Amino acid sequence: MLQRIQTIYLLLAAGVSAALPVFLPYGIDSDGVELFAKEDFFLLGLFAGSAVLSFIAIFLFKNRQLQFVLGRINILLNFILLGVFVYWSLTVSGETKVSEKGIGMIIPIISIVLLVMANKAIKKDENLVKSVDRLR
Template sequence: MLQRIQTIYMLLAILALVALYVWFPVVADAAGLPVIDKNNPLMIGCIVAGAIVIAAAILNFKKRQLQFVLNRVGILINFVLLGVFVYKSLTLSGETLVSEKGIGVLLPIISIVFLVLANKAIKRDEDLVKSVDRLR
């Protein structure tokens, strides 16, 4: 059933990752030039892997436990991505002015929040199915 609320949450998490890659600079220096560019293989790998894992979770809507595990893997990938961003922003050199961090640093956090909400909805569905099975 693709019309469940957790599917919407997972789609929003994928959209946050796609927006991270397409539209927003991740970290910009004082001159406005992007410091983390789209040629960073770890960043690209985390974004693509996160989107693939979340898409696989959406397509496994009949297997709620696998969907729950895939969402947790997606959360871990987003934490790695967030760690890369924090590391890169802390190791910027030569800044004399206040650097302007883009919204890209917040997008993995937004994706993590949507995945946690999706996991709560999956857990609620699983509890509902278990309660109905007890009544039989």
């Protein structure tokens, strides 16, 4: 049902993945220009994919197993995004792309935390339904 707590977590995760990369820079290049995800098609695609997966999972409340699997896939996608940010931040020595780290690099961490809390609530609902079915 749409009034469950996991819906709020998934909606927040979708909002974080969709809105924050547009406004928060993930780094500053060697010229002092802030780098945003909206300027990089690869990052924008990963963030948009994460937001779409979260939004789709909201409406799969009747199929909790698929909702849980989509949450896991979304967590994996955010770990890949976090890995890209870590890789770019560790290759700073040649001043290739990112000279300084920005606040936007923590967006995948926030999204992962929200998705883990949503998956925990989905699992709790699934266990509740199974326990009620056992009593019939």
